[in-house]
Amino acid sequence: MNNEIWVFVQLNGQNVEPTSLQLITKARDIAGDRPVVALVAETESMNVEATVKEYGPDKMVILKDDQFHNASDGEIADALDQVVTDLKPNSLLFPATVLGRSVAPRLQAKLKTGLTADCLDIYFDGDDLVQVKPTYGDDIMCEIICPDVRPQMATIRPNTFKAVKAATDTETVNYSFTFHPEANIEVVSETPVINSAANISDAKTVIALGRGANNEKVIAKAEKLAGKLGGMVGVSRPLTDNEGFSHENQIGQSGNTIAPDLLINFGISGAVQYAVGIENAKQIVSINTDAKAPIFDKSDYAFVGDADEFMSALLDQVR
Amino acid sequence: MKIVVCIKQVPNTDTVKIDPKTNNLVRSNVEGIINSFDRNAIEAALELRQQAGGTITLLSMGPDSYITSLRDGLAMGADSAILLSSRKFGGADTLATAYVLSEAIKKIGDVDLILFGRQSVDADTGQVGPIVAEDLQLPQVTFAESLELQDNNQLTGHRLLDNVVQEVKVKLPAVITVRSEMNSPRYETPLNIQKSFEKEITIWSENELAVDPTQIGQAGSPTVVKRIFSPEKAGRQTQMLPNNAKDAVAQLLADLNN
Numbered sequence: 058m059n060n061e062i063w064v065f066v067q068l069n070g071q072n073v074e075p076t077s078l079q080l081i082t083k084a085r086d087i088a089g090d091r092p093v094v095a096l097v098a099e100t101e102s103m104n105v106e107a108t109v110k111e112y113g114p115d116k117m118v119i120l121k122d123d124q125f126h127n128a129s130d131g132e133i134a135d136a137l138d139q140v141v142t143d144l145k146p147n148s149l150l151f152p153a154t155v156l157g158r159s160v161a162p163r164l165q166a167k168l169k170t171g172l173t174a175d176c177l178d179i180y181f182d183g184d185d186l187v188q189v190k191p192t193y194g195d196d197i198m199c200e201i202i203c204p205d206v207r208p209q210m211a212t213i214r215p216n217t218f219k220a221v222k223a224a225t226d227t228e229t230v231n232y233s234f235t236f237h238p239e240a241n242i243e244v245v246s247e248t249p250v251i252n253s254a255a256n257i258s259d260a261k262t263v264i265a266l267g268r269g270a271n272n273e274k275v276i277a278k279a280e281k282l283a284g285k286l287g288g289m290v291g292v293s294r295p296l297t298d299n300e301g302f303s304h305e306n307q308i309g310q311s312g313n314t315i316a317p318d319l320l321i322n323f324g325i326s327g328a329v330q331y332a333v334g335i336e337n338a339k340q341i342v343s344i345n346t347d348a349k350a351p352i353f354d355k356s357d358y359a360f361v362g363d364a365d366e367f368m369s370a371l372l373d374q375v376r
Numbered sequence: 377m378k379i380v381v382c383i384k385q386v387p388n389t390d391t392v393k394i395d396p397k398t399n400n401l402v403r404s405n406v407e408g409i410i411n412s413f414d415r416n417a418i419e420a421a422l423e424l425r426q427q428a429g430g431t432i433t434l435l436s437m438g439p440d441s442y443i444t445s446l447r448d449g450l451a452m453g454a455d456s457a458i459l460l461s462s463r464k465f466g467g468a469d470t471l472a473t474a475y476v477l478s479e480a481i482k483k484i485g486d487v488d489l490i491l492f493g494r495q496s497v498d499a500d501t502g503q504v505g506p507i508v509a510e511d512l513q514l515p516q517v518t519f520a521e522s523l524e525l526q527d528n529n530q531l532t533g534h535r536l537l538d539n540v541v542q543e544v545k546v547k548l549p550a551v552i553t554v555r556s557e558m559n560s561p562r563y564e565t566p567l568n569i570q571k572s573f574e575k576e577i578t579i580w581s582e583n584e585l586a587v588d589p590t591q592i593g594q595a596g597s598p599t600v601v602k603r604i605f606s607p608e609k610a611g612r613q614t615q616m617l618p619n620n621a622k623d624a625v626a627q628l629l630a631d632l633n634n
């Protein structure tokens with residue numbers, strides 16, 4: 058056992074998934090004298106080391122094999138199990154992306170350790186990694202620890218922390234392992250999503266619609282306004298039942314964390330599960346007919362009144 | 377095709393409160409319902425049974441009150457249900473829950489397909505499905521948004537990763553976790569509700585399963601909840617805009633442009 062904090066570096070095609078870099082920064086912030094190690098699994102032709110290094114891990118442990126191209130969750134978990142079982146990190150962090158949330162629990166099952174999902178904060182209390190995650194209900198957070206088993210594992214919500222570059226002497230270890238192909242599964246293809254650049258987590262302006270703005274007229278206006286402002290439309294959870302919206306558009310605990318320069322909330326009450334997703338927005342404007350709506354406490358500007366009226370006025374006055 | 381759908385019962389509310397004295401979640405007096413994503417998993421099973429024939433068994437670990445949601449699942453059209461219920465199973469985290477479910481699936485035997493919801497809305501982890509897949513050494517397609525039967529022992533699924541849609545082929549037996557995008561769960565018909573009361577719900581405790589006592593319940597759970605709390609939110613200085621929408625927008629735009 059050592060006292061290293063490892064961060065799994067997820068790759069999206071040729072690029073590093075941004076949460077992984079955010080986690081390297083966060084790990085450095087809480088590390089004290091614990092070394093921060095980036096764990097990279099990539100194909101022979103890939104070389105993300107230069108990018109990862111810029112964020113200042115003390116060490117990079119690199120697994121290279123061409124079969125990582127289109128690898129299954131089980132294959133990735135098997136490769137990680139080999140190096141983790143051998144080198145025994147103290148803690149192991151994953152981005153709470155679809156991939157992270159699929160691979161980490163398989164690895165957890167192999168290691169017979171704990172895994173806390175979708176954390177919004179982590180810190181050390183002695184040797185315990187305290188993992189802070191939201192749980193059911195209004196304003197409830199849970200602190201979870203894994204006192205007796207190592208590694209301590211967590212997946213961490215994308216865009217919860219900011220990635221900051223840091224200069225360090227980074228040691229590079231090429232770890233040799235055996236890629237074990239999984240027999241009964243094949244990743245046939247990976248097709249880039251057409252407007253993948255337009256991810257709500259990256260949008261600079263977000264027009265968010267809730268149950269109080271859930272009608273076709275307002276939605277159409279919101280799309281128009283988003284177009285004018287170069288932004289995107291997001292929704293609270295109830296609206297993901299609408300034809301045109303899905304989980305990809307959802308803001309909040311079980312949706313996306315957003316960090317736009319400007320967020321305008323229309324007809325959203327401001328339940329905590331929604332509110333945790335918008336904390337990092339720079340300016341928040343909210344429109345709600347109920348002067349007591351909790352969303353107003355979380356806003357820089359409040360308009361007590363009708364969503365449609367305010368939207369129309371905005372459309373008129375924004376050029 | 378022999379299908380098992382793992383379902384969890386969750387409180388039917390968005391606002392569970394903390395008891396200020398005990399610091400525990402107050403869950404009493406809240407009606408239990410099927411975790412919404414698990415209804416999508418049941419629907420997926422019903423559609424596959426329609427194509428390939430076979431049986432659907434619902435499987436849930438929890439207290440006896442979980443019979444409510446098993447009964448609901450039977451009313452959607454599942455054939456039978458098993459409740460894994462014992463004091464010894466209590467206090468389980470994802471690892472211990474998945475272990476007991478896996479052992480039950482082994483006991484059911486010859487299962488071709490195990491379906492899960494993408495995550496439960498209370499624990500919100502999405503971990504139980506992949507852990508079961510690992511425990512049973514089966515391939516998994518998590519967060520699936522479509523599922524097609526190729527022939528009787530192969531499925532093709534699509535799942536949305538961060539920037540790509542992945543097409544995955546799996547041979548059965550396999551584990552799938554289902555996103556709500558996959559389907560719209562059907563409503564229970566009066567006839568099916570009536571029929572559901574004729575279907576048996578089997579109850580298994582640790583005595584019926586070959587479980588290692590150190591791997592179940594609290595004993596088998598590496599994680600410990602240290603504290604539950606309501607966070608103090610750093611409030612923002614909120615500026616009220618004028619009551620008239622036109623003036624409000626004018627003031628807002630002037631402010632934002634500064």
Ligand SMILES: Cc1cc2nc3c(=O)[nH]c(=O)nc-3n(C[C@H](O)[C@H](O)[C@H](O)COP(=O)(O)OP(=O)(O)OC[C@H]3O[C@@H](n4cnc5c(N)ncnc54)[C@H](O)[C@@H]3O)c2cc1C
Nearest residue numbers: 267268269293294309310311312324325326328330346364
């Ligand atoms: C485990 C869990 C996870 C969850 N995750 C999420 C999540 O990720 N994201 C999320 O959004 N929710 C999530 N929820 C649900 C959340 O608790 C709330 O139920 C949801 O956010 C409420 O959405 P809303 O504000 O749009 O609707 P409501 O709470 O119904 O609020 C509608 C608001 O609109 C106002 N209004 C009505 N008419 C008008 C009008 N004409 N003009 C202006 N205002 C009007 C009302 O005053 C009200 O405040 C989660 C819940 C749980 C239990």
Ligand SMILES: Nc1ncnc2c1ncn2[C@@H]1O[C@H](COP(=O)(O)O)[C@@H](O)[C@H]1O
Nearest residue numbers: 382436437492493495496501502503504
């Ligand atoms: N106690 C349980 N009994 C049966 N299935 C469960 C249980 N807990 C979780 N599941 C299944 O695992 C999925 C993911 O749950 P979770 O990992 O808690 O988010 C759920 O959608 C259910 O299909």
